[in-house]
């Protein structure tokens with residue numbers, strides 16, 4: 001009973017929805033409009049970006065209310081959120097993950113490392129940025145990007 005009382009007293013913690021972002025321009029995004037199933041791939045990040053993605057799907061930023069849902073398999077996913085520079089060991093798994101996703105599919109590079117290798121540029125174990133390994137449809141800048149920017153990218157796809 002104390003738990004139920006606590007839930008009732010706390011109420012809704014999600015922030016009010018910011019204005020709807022401009023829709024993504026790609027044809028795949030238009031065909032996915034409404035909702036999107038999301039598979040996260042850590043291709044070699046420091047885990048800072050993962051913490052922000054977790055916050056984006058947490059109760060405050062609540063990406064699910066805009067139609068984005070995390071799934072465990074690329075075969076169930078419309079969209080891949082890829083973080084980190086792509087390490088040599090993760091290049092082929094990333095290619096296979098994207099290849100396993102049904103079409104239409106989208107790849108979103110999340111964080112400066114995913115965009116240009118960031119802090120890890122030139123590292124001996126780094127294959128390259130995400131776009132060097134798989135086609136990228138959307139980019140989210142930042143080190144790490146704020147959760148609201150990640151949510152805005154997902155909303156640009158879902159159109160909600």
Ligand code: SF4
Pocket residue numbers: 044045046047048049083084085110111112113114118119142143144145
């Ligand atoms: S962008 Fe920043 S937080 Fe994200 S993986 Fe790179 S160093 Fe870590």
